[in-house]
Amino acid sequence: MPGSLWKFPSPRARLGALAAIAALLLPAGVSRSAAQNAPPHPIVPGFERFFTAPGADAAKGGQLLLGELNCVSCHKADAVSSGLVLQRQAPILDGVASRVQRGFLRKFLGDPHAVKPGTVMPDVFAGLPHEEKLLQVEALVHFLASTGALAQERPEPKTIAAGRDLYQKVGCVACHGTRDADGKPGKLFPTSVALPDLKAKYSLHSLIAFLENPQHTRPSGRMPGLLTGKEARAVANYLLQGIPFKTAPPNVTYTYYEGDWDRLPDFAKLQPRATGKASGFDLTLARRPNNFAMKFEGYLRIDRDGDYRFHLTSDDGSKLFLDGKLAVANDGIHPPSTVGGSVKLTKGVHHFVAGVFNAGGGVELNVEVEGPGLGRQNVGRLLWLTAQGNPQEPAAIAKADEDDFPLEPALVVNGREVFASAGCASCHQLNVGGQRLQPRRVPQALAKLGPDAGCLAAAPGKGVPHYALTGVQRAALIAALRVKAGAPAPPAARAAIARTMTAFNCYACHQRDKVGGAEEALNPLFTTAEREMGDEGRLPPPLDGVGAKMNPAYLRKVLGGGSKDRPYMHTRMPAFGDQNVGHLAQAFEAVDTLAPVAKPVFTQTLPRVKAAGRHMVGNALGCIKCHTFAGHKAEGVQGIDMTLMTQRVRRDWFHRYLIDPQKFRPGTRMPTSWPGGVTFLKDVLDGDTLKQVEAVWLYLADGGRALLPPGMKKHSIALVPDKEAIIYRNFIEGAGTRAIAVGYPEKAHLAFDANEGRLAMVWQGAFMDAARHWMDRGAGFEQPLGDNIVHLPKGPAFAVLAKPDEKWPAKSAKEVGYKFGGYRLTPDERPTFLYTYHGVKVEDFPKAVAGKAAPSFQRTLTLTAERPVADLWFRAVVADRIEAVGNGWYRIDGEWRLRIESGAPPQVRLSNGKQELLVPVRFDGKRARIVQELVW
Numbered sequence: 001m002p003g004s005l006w007k008f009p010s011p012r013a014r015l016g017a018l019a020a021i022a023a024l025l026l027p028a029g030v031s032r033s034a035a036q037n038a039p040p041h042p043i044v045p046g047f048e049r050f051f052t053a054p055g056a057d058a059a060k061g062g063q064l065l066l067g068e069l070n071c072v073s074c075h076k077a078d079a080v081s082s083g084l085v086l087q088r089q090a091p092i093l094d095g096v097a098s099r100v101q102r103g104f105l106r107k108f109l110g111d112p113h114a115v116k117p118g119t120v121m122p123d124v125f126a127g128l129p130h131e132e133k134l135l136q137v138e139a140l141v142h143f144l145a146s147t148g149a150l151a152q153e154r155p156e157p158k159t160i161a162a163g164r165d166l167y168q169k170v171g172c173v174a175c176h177g178t179r180d181a182d183g184k185p186g187k188l189f190p191t192s193v194a195l196p197d198l199k200a201k202y203s204l205h206s207l208i209a210f211l212e213n214p215q216h217t218r219p220s221g222r223m224p225g226l227l228t229g230k231e232a233r234a235v236a237n238y239l240l241q242g243i244p245f246k247t248a249p250p251n252v253t254y255t256y257y258e259g260d261w262d263r264l265p266d267f268a269k270l271q272p273r274a275t276g277k278a279s280g281f282d283l284t285l286a287r288r289p290n291n292f293a294m295k296f297e298g299y300l301r302i303d304r305d306g307d308y309r310f311h312l313t314s315d316d317g318s319k320l321f322l323d324g325k326l327a328v329a330n331d332g333i334h335p336p337s338t339v340g341g342s343v344k345l346t347k348g349v350h351h352f353v354a355g356v357f358n359a360g361g362g363v364e365l366n367v368e369v370e371g372p373g374l375g376r377q378n379v380g381r382l383l384w385l386t387a388q389g390n391p392q393e394p395a396a397i398a399k400a401d402e403d404d405f406p407l408e409p410a411l412v413v414n415g416r417e418v419f420a421s422a423g424c425a426s427c428h429q430l431n432v433g434g435q436r437l438q439p440r441r442v443p444q445a446l447a448k449l450g451p452d453a454g455c456l457a458a459a460p461g462k463g464v465p466h467y468a469l470t471g472v473q474r475a476a477l478i479a480a481l482r483v484k485a486g487a488p489a490p491p492a493a494r495a496a497i498a499r500t501m502t503a504f505n506c507y508a509c510h511q512r513d514k515v516g517g518a519e520e521a522l523n524p525l526f527t528t529a530e531r532e533m534g535d536e537g538r539l540p541p542p543l544d545g546v547g548a549k550m551n552p553a554y555l556r557k558v559l560g561g562g563s564k565d566r567p568y569m570h571t572r573m574p575a576f577g578d579q580n581v582g583h584l585a586q587a588f589e590a591v592d593t594l595a596p597v598a599k600p601v602f603t604q605t606l607p608r609v610k611a612a613g614r615h616m617v618g619n620a621l622g623c624i625k626c627h628t629f630a631g632h633k634a635e636g637v638q639g640i641d642m643t644l645m646t647q648r649v650r651r652d653w654f655h656r657y658l659i660d661p662q663k664f665r666p667g668t669r670m671p672t673s674w675p676g677g678v679t680f681l682k683d684v685l686d687g688d689t690l691k692q693v694e695a696v697w698l699y700l701a702d703g704g705r706a707l708l709p710p711g712m713k714k715h716s717i718a719l720v721p722d723k724e725a726i727i728y729r730n731f732i733e734g735a736g737t738r739a740i741a742v743g744y745p746e747k748a749h750l751a752f753d754a755n756e757g758r759l760a761m762v763w764q765g766a767f768m769d770a771a772r773h774w775m776d777r778g779a780g781f782e783q784p785l786g787d788n789i790v791h792l793p794k795g796p797a798f799a800v801l802a803k804p805d806e807k808w809p810a811k812s813a814k815e816v817g818y819k820f821g822g823y824r825l826t827p828d829e830r831p832t833f834l835y836t837y838h839g840v841k842v843e844d845f846p847k848a849v850a851g852k853a854a855p856s857f858q859r860t861l862t863l864t865a866e867r868p869v870a871d872l873w874f875r876a877v878v879a880d881r882i883e884a885v886g887n888g889w890y891r892i893d894g895e896w897r898l899r900i901e902s903g904a905p906p907q908v909r910l911s912n913g914k915q916e917l918l919v920p921v922r923f924d925g926k927r928a929r930i931v932q933e934l935v936w
Contacts, residue, residue: 049191061476064503091218142414182242226572257271273287280378298384310368313364319354366378607936627641728767734760740833748762756795797874798837808911868923888901895936906918
């Protein structure tokens with residue numbers, strides 16, 4: 001398109017063009033006189049809240065501003081290396097034109113404070129004469145606009161309600177204030193960071209991408225990550241509702257095809273399903289989401305002879321043809337990817353064809369071009385319907401679109417120079433050709449700045465960024481500059497915590513050392529799904545003692561990556577980025593300490609201790625009344641999932657908190673089950689409080705593998721063996737998809753894995769809950785209902801080893817020749833499992849044995865073969881530690897005992913870092929017999 005508006009061919013034309021640009025620079029609805037009024041001051045929430053009142057520590061407030069206003073990006077400062085100032089990196093501008101509307105860039109650079117009240121971005125051209133400022137801004141806009149093309153996306157009205165709900169609840173209002181049902185600004189608070197005109201700044205596509213990953217372009221984390229992809233889409237649709245889906249006048253023709261391909265088809269051999277005109281590469285014209293192809297055809301106008309490079313991006317395959325010749329191929333089925341290619345073109349008009357196909361999933365097509373006098377940009381703006389032009393072209397030229405204008409090569413070059421010389425490159429990262437642009441000037445060091453010159457001057461000077469500082473902000477900065485630099489020691493952990501929490505506005509939600517927490521005006525905006533929990537259920541927790549409470553690794557993960565551990569609280573912990581706040585975990589740990597709690601000595605085995613913990617978490621103490629467990633809902637309020645406890649918190653804190661919750665969180669609804677350190681459960685673990693709390697801790701330490709506590713399920717069908725055994729065949733956790741569980745009246749139970757021909761596990765107490773498999777669709781694996789589970793070796797139980805140190809087969813039982821033959825039953829339903837291996841028939845009869853202390857199993861394995869098999873072994877146990885204790889007994893991992901009777905003594909060997917107990921099978925004629933006793 002002709003671009004005379006931007007070329008300034010004569011003094012008269014230049015003045016007219018400048019007047020037109022000046023009109024575009026003014027924000028919508030802002031008059032000339034209003035724009036000349038004193039602009040709003042930069043808003044740094046921590047400064048507004050803590051350093052504007054009389055008596056505030058001005059130097060600390062100034063140090064905060066030095067970092068948040070990015071002063072130290074231009075002015076070298078010892079305070080940064082010492083930690084007194086936390087440097088805030090300005091937004092990365094690589095590809096900024098693919099995120100921000102061109103018209104917004106022009107207005108914002110012309111008057112940042114009017115376009116985005118409260119911005120920390122200075123007006124870098126404020127001291128220039130009006131005409132010179134307009135020229136500088138326009139050049140810079142063209143340069144920035146050359147960094148990419150803004151993708152469009154159709155609005156999704158159905159997601160608006162969900163987006164509105166998310167914005168109001170998850171924490172957006174804490175920093176940005178309220179918005180009404182239409183997404184328009186509502187109430188701002190003194191510490192609120194106002195949002196600009198989002199419809200003028202973003203496309204729907206670019207706002208979604210930003211909300212999904214803010215730190216991609218703003219790595220300093222002051223805008224943290226808070227939303228998933230689906231949520232980001234909903235919030236963007238809410239904030240931009242009513243935004244038009246822009247379509248320019250048609251400038252290409254399209255042809256649409258349907259078919260199933262894995263390469264771009266030959267369009268000449270296909271019958272099109274539809275044809276028409278399009279504005280650019282509009283793939284929404286396709287009639288179905290998958291298995292289609294489209295061809296876009298037009299004419300490319302080139303102003304200079306030379307080599308031009310084209311960048312073809314697509315999902316799936318695509319090709320670009322110029323004047324009938326293949327220029328770039330990006331074919332095949334693949335996710336979005338870009339392929340480049342260079343073509344020598346002469347000045348004039350060239351036939352242009354781009355084709356793409358989609359086999360499934362997403363679909364995308366974009367073509368960019370760069371060459372002599374032409375910065376990299378979307379080729380769509382250079383295409384014509386015919387070799388002579390577009391029929392509507394005169395009217396289109398007359399109505400200049402502030403967001404879609406042709407880039408002038410001269411202005412792009414000038415804008416690059418402005419970016420380097422005006423100070424933009426000092427704060428912002430922008431790479432061109434793989435190299436970051438460097439600033440042309442080096443301002444004075446921070447320590448040499450005067451109190452009333454440069455950026456601190458009341459009126460903007462030529463070539464000096466203007467921040468529109470208030471008197472209080474200016475005084476704070478001057479106070480910070482008067483702090484002697486020297487070589488101060490690194491700040492104490494306590495000071496580092498306060499400094500970081502202020503800079504990242506953590507105090508907007510959290511209180512620590514009686515500082516911060518939800519402001520009175522914002523307090524009602526924090527909400528909960530469990531109203532009966534009161535403030536504890538809606539207000540983010542205080543951070544007093546958090547270093548003694550949280551495991552450092554988990555705390556660092558939460559600070560950097562965010563979390564949603566409290567299902568009852570709508571507000572979330574956002575992700576600030578480990579590079580920004582990861583140091584807080586160490587600082588909290590250094591400041592917050594608790595004396596260690598002694599570890600008790602148990603006379604019971606670990607499985608029995610965990611069983612006691614399970615009993616207490618369940619019906620005994622009723623923890624499950626208020627806490628979820630491995631995703632299962634509690635009966636009442638839905639407190640933090642107990643299986644996360646040992647990941648989240650330290651053992652010493654856990655012990656002390658359970659004894660006296662009010663001391664650690666005043667006002668909490670969490671009761672103590674050990675008032676004054678005394679237990680009500682005198683018959684559990686010797687009535688010892690320390691042992692009981694430790695048992696709960698050890699049980700919860702199994703995390704998602706922990707058995708559900710008794711009483712957790714609302715709908716239960718407990719199978720109770722009374723006078724005879726019960727056989728339950730289904731998917732059982734730990735025993736596979738062909739599991740056979742057997743419950744015995746003696747309260748010792750087992751699960752046999754029919755796929756592997758092995759005894760998989762034994763346990764005590766309750767048998768099985770059949771509700772999962774007998775109700776609804778019965779999907780998933782069920783755990784044993786009892787506890788004190790012993791897991792036996794995975795894989796085949798028998799194997800032929802050519803030599804005693806040969807490794808046990810890693811293949812499945814079926815692969816090594818096992819065949820399961822079912823089972824036969826005694827009159828009281830007790831099974832003998834039948835299977836064969838290498839021609840050996842095995843009869844496997846487990847017998848539950850009642851006992852005074854606990855039930856046990858005696859297992860008899862009878863093997864018969866026409867021809868005895870040499871070098872046949874039975875693997876009884878795999879463990880970390882196997883100790884012989886006499887009379888054929890072995891202690892396994894110090895927790896349970898096993899006794900073996902056979903024709904030859906067992907052998908203990910080390911294999912793959914574990915100990916194995918192997919029993920050689922010795923036949924007496926055609927028979928062999930092995931007896932196992934399992935006591936646990």
